């Protein structure tokens with residue numbers, strides 16, 4: 001099914017040595033960006049981008065990644081998405097975190113490259129974590145357009161799943177766990193969610209799959225990809241997120257941005273530009 005193709009980003013699981021973890025300090029929180037894999041990007045997934053546009057923005061051999069984010073806050077460990085369940089676990093180990101230490105897993109959406117690490121052989125890999133996801137996302141994939149992979153990944157967490165209704169961008173926020181709130185980022189999937197982290201005055205927007213091909217989608221946020229279940233809505237969400245990030249000077253982080261996958265957004269002559277964190 002096309003909508004589940006996000007897990008097939010066509011990336012070889014190439015290890016980028018020395019570029020598997022990027023650590024970002026946010027007030028009293030440490031945000032560790034964990035690379036699951038990096039490989040060749042796929043220009044053919046771009047919708048409505050002609051050859052001239054691709055030639056203008058895409059460098060030959062441009063890359064795409066799949067990432068997760070491990071948040072170490074005082075007294076709490078939170079994971080945002082689980083990747084495919086591969087290299088992410090090695091990176092957690094390097095950081096001295098075992099899956100049993102994770103208190104909460106927040107899910108941006110239920111595509112396979114985000115929930116592949118939740119369960120194995122019918123068992124929950126995170127023995128004590130609560131799993132948070134948008135009610136609309138859970139309902140869509142487990143009741144409306146049933147996806148066996150999503151159902152199987154969530155099944156071992158029965159009784160530990162907490163659903164929520166993410167706030168519209170700019171509306172009052174409700175914290176899911178201290179310092180982390182959910183924001184509606186619908187379009188990539190029906191319940192796709194971004195998470196806003198706050199520690200003191202520092203903020204970070206982890207926006208999930210708002211963007212897949214950054215070299216073209218920062219300057220041209222109107223371009224969606226074939227992985228988006230509603231490309232028009234995904235484009236609207238992308239534009240609103242970018243505008244919000246610039247207006248409020250909030251750094252962004254993404255599951256398919258390339259290393260370091262965290263940075264600031266600036267308005268540019270043609271749309272926006274991304275300044276990677278150092």
Ligand SMILES: [Zn+2]
Pocket residue numbers: 006007111113114209255256
């Ligand atoms: Zn994805």
